Amino acid sequence: MPRIRTYNDLAEPDRSDLLGQVTAQRSRVAARLAPVRHVVAVASGKGGVGKSFVTAGLAAALARSSRAIGVLDADLQSPTAARMLGVPVGRLEVTGDAVIPPRSADGIRVMSSELLLAEGAPLQWKEPAHERFVWRGTLETGMLREFLSDVEWGTLDVLLVDLPPGGDRLGALTELVPNLAGIVVVTIPSDASLRAVRRGVREARDRGVRVLGIVENMAGYACGKCGEVSPLFSGDAAQQLAKDADAPILASIPFDPATQKAWDGGTGARGHGTAAPQSSQLPAHSPAAALERAATALMSRLP
Amino acid sequence: MKFLCIDCDAQMAFEERELPGDGTLAATFKCPSCGRSVAMLTNPMETQLVSSLGVEIGGRTVPAQPMELIRTRVEGGREDAFTDEAPAADGRLPTAVNPPGRVTWDAAATERLSRVPSFVRGMVKRIYADYAAERGIARITTDVMDTARRELGLEGM
Numbered sequence: 001m002p003r004i005r006t007y008n009d010l011a012e013p014d015r016s017d018l019l020g021q022v023t024a025q026r027s028r029v030a031a032r033l034a035p036v037r038h039v040v041a042v043a044s045g046k047g048g049v050g051k052s053f054v055t056a057g058l059a060a061a062l063a064r065s066s067r068a069i070g071v072l073d074a075d076l077q078s079p080t081a082a083r084m085l086g087v088p089v090g091r092l093e094v095t096g097d098a099v100i101p102p103r104s105a106d107g108i109r110v111m112s113s114e115l116l117l118a119e120g121a122p123l124q125w126k127e128p129a130h131e132r133f134v135w136r137g138t139l140e141t142g143m144l145r146e147f148l149s150d151v152e153w154g155t156l157d158v159l160l161v162d163l164p165p166g167g168d169r170l171g172a173l174t175e176l177v178p179n180l181a182g183i184v185v186v187t188i189p190s191d192a193s194l195r196a197v198r199r200g201v202r203e204a205r206d207r208g209v210r211v212l213g214i215v216e217n218m219a220g221y222a223c224g225k226c227g228e229v230s231p232l233f234s235g236d237a238a239q240q241l242a243k244d245a246d247a248p249i250l251a252s253i254p255f256d257p258a259t260q261k262a263w264d265g266g267t268g269a270r271g272h273g274t275a276a277p278q279s280s281q282l283p284a285h286s287p288a289a290a291l292e293r294a295a296t297a298l299m300s301r302l303p
Numbered sequence: 304m305k306f307l308c309i310d311c312d313a314q315m316a317f318e319e320r321e322l323p324g325d326g327t328l329a330a331t332f333k334c335p336s337c338g339r340s341v342a343m344l345t346n347p348m349e350t351q352l353v354s355s356l357g358v359e360i361g362g363r364t365v366p367a368q369p370m371e372l373i374r375t376r377v378e379g380g381r382e383d384a385f386t387d388e389a390p391a392a393d394g395r396l397p398t399a400v401n402p403p404g405r406v407t408w409d410a411a412a413t414e415r416l417s418r419v420p421s422f423v424r425g426m427v428k429r430i431y432a433d434y435a436a437e438r439g440i441a442r443i444t445t446d447v448m449d450t451a452r453r454e455l456g457l458e459g460m
Contacts, residue, residue, distance in 0.1 A: 002309060010305050012314040015362035022358060028367070094387045094425065099369050116373065116384045116422075124378040127355075128326060128347050138355040142372040145357075150369040 028149040029176050032098075035155040036070070038181040038302050040212065041173055045200030046193050047165035050217040051075075051186045053263055054253070054294070055162040056084040057287070058184070060269035061295035063106040067157040070101065072147050073112030074173065075164040076140050077123050082112040086266035089115055098152035106269055111151045113143070141172040148176055158302075167203040174207050181302055182210035184250065184294075187237045188218045194237035201245045211245035212301045214238050215294055219252035222285050229254050229285055248301075251294035259287045304360075306341060308334035315341065317361040320456035326350050330360045330456075364455040365433070368426045380422035387425030406435045408443045415445055430457065 007014075033039060042055040055071060063069045073081035082089065085104040092115060093100045101109040113123055125132075125139050153159060163169045163183075174180055183204055187197045204211055216238035220229040232255055242249050262268040306315040315332035318340065323329050326347025333340045343360070345353065353360055357372040374380070408416065419427050434451040435443050451457065 002312065004307060004309065005312070007305055010307065010314045012305070012316075014305050015317045016304050016358075016360050017362060018353075018356075018358050018360075021363065022356065024367075025357060089381075091383050091386045094369050094385055097366070097369055099385070116377065116380050118379060118381045121379050121381075125376050126378050127376075128351055131348070134348075135351055135355050138352075139372070139376060142355065142357050142376075146370045146373050150371075 025145060025149065026176070029145060032149045032151070032153060033159070033177065036153055036159045037157050039159045039161060039177050039179070040181050040298070040302075041074075041161045041163050041170060041183040041209075042186060043163040043170055043183045043200060043204070044165060044186040044197050045167065045203075046187070046196035049186050049188045049193060049197075050253075051165075052080045052084060052162050053260070053268075054184070054186045054215050054217060054291075055160050056081060056263060056268065057253075057291035058295050058298065059085065059108050059160055060104075060106055061288075061291045062158055062299070063104075063108050063269075064292075065295070067299075068107070068155060070109040070153050070156045070159040071111075072151075072159060072161045073110070073114065074144055074147070074161050074169050076113045076143055077164065079112040079114035079117075081162050082110050082114045083266050084263050085110055085269060087112075087115070089119075092116075095152070098150055101151050101153065104269065108269075109151075109153060109156070111147050137168065140169075141176075144169065144172055145176055167200055170200075170204065170209070171207065174209055180209060182212040184212050184215055184298060185241060185245065185247075186215045186217055187241055188233055189216060189231075189235040189237050190233040191235045191237065193233075194235060194240050197237065197241055198244060201241055205245070211247040212298060213248050213250035213294075214242045214245065215250050216252040218255045220254045222254035222256050222287075248297065250297040251290040253287050253290040253294070254285060256287050304343075306332040306343070308337060308339060310339075311336035313337075319453055320359070320361055322350075328353065328360065359456070361456060364457075365430050368430065371426065374423040374426050377422065380420075382421045384422055385425050387429050406432045406441060406443055409445075411445045412443045412448055415448060427457075430455070 042051050044051050059069045059071050071081050073079045085108055087102045087104050087110045101111045103109055117123060127135050161173060185197060185201055187193045201211060218232050220231050222229050238249050308315050311334055313334055313336040315334050318331040318333045320330050328345045328350040329342045331340055331342045416428055431443055431448060431451055434455065435447060440447055
């Protein structure tokens with residue numbers, strides 16, 4: 001048996017170079033995001049607190065202040081961002097090395113699995129029938145990577161990434177986008193929310209991710225007639241989280257059924273189906289005014 | 304990974320990839336000295352691991368296509384999710400397989416292309432069209448498609 005040479009003894013390159021291929025994927029993400037000034041994730045450790053609503057509302061408020069905004073819906077299993085922003089589900093144009101993101105009426109560039117899947121269809125993968133759970137995470141991280149690298153985001157002031165509940169996707173995002181500007185943490189006032197979201201804040205800090213601020217959603221119920229805000233939940237989760245994270249509360253947003261209906265119908269950014277409201281016209285207690293305050297506070301936290 | 308022909312003490316060169324069935328990925332390598340070929344066979348778990356990462360054993364043979372992992376791995380994507388050609392000046396989307404001034408497709412090749420799921424069809428069409436254009440092939444036939452598949456290692460396309 002002759003002495004077999006080692007991998008490094010062989011002078012010809014390793015055409016597979018799997019590590020090189022993975023590195024090239026990361027370089028592609030970095031190159032695509034180079035014209036994006038800030039990538040900001042909207043996150044929560046708890047589901048149902050209104051992350052997507054806050055993401056869409058922040059995006060609309062920032063766009064109204066003449067900023068170039070993108071929204072990446074990283075909630076791949078339960079996508080909602082496109083319809084909330086009124087982006088029609090149509091054909092995506094592929095040009096060169098990228099997919100052109102459709103735009104909302106406000107010019108917000110959006111990418112979401114909602115634009116790829118048939119109506120009502122779950123996100124499923126071509127995979128062996130057994131051990132599916134092994135692959136899901138890797139495939140979904142690949143999907144997130146392609147949403148970052150293969151979408152022609154162009155020059156943006158802020159790319160908002162709407163994360164699903166929990167911390168898994170934040171981990172993938174921080175590896176793909178090492179210069180993530182930070183996260184906006186969304187909570188409702190309750191103690192249950194505090195317990196769940198606190199874990200997410202801890203995880204973010206452990207990963208070295210900056211908490212840009214807390215948004216308290218469903219912070220009471222605003223009377224449509226007199227504007228008086230009554231409590232919906234007991235608790236002070238936002239104040240506790242702000243203390244934990246050493247970050248400000250960007251805004252407290254009251255719940256308003258008409259606002260919720262408008263966003264669900266894709267007309268929220270236009271002020272319940274009418275013309276886009278001017279900041280000065282917004283009632284101070286309205287969700288839209290709170291979102292404007294959150295957007296202003298968020299920008300003040302970015303370099 | 305590298306493959307060594309022990310008799311010749313020569314590094315074997317990547318030849319092609321294919322999916323022969325049951326989740327196996329076959330990557331063949333050939334000794335440039337004696338011509339001996341070997342096939343590396345992955346089991347379904349290994350095949351899935353590689354494809355889930357979006358990498359290719361033997362290296363990339365065509366540039367990464369936009370949303371390639373999504374288009375090749377998502378089950379049941381919307382039929383009309385993508386258009387791989389720019390809309391015309393009037394905004395209408397292309398429907399013809401043989402737009403003027405481009406590489407053309409004969410009937411059998413068009414029929415084979417039509418069997419590719421529409422979610423990924425535009426991408427596959429573009430890969431074959433680029434292959435033909437780069438080689439000065441004016442008309443794509445099923446023979447051209449077979450050759451391209453073999454040369455480019457377009458397993459599963």
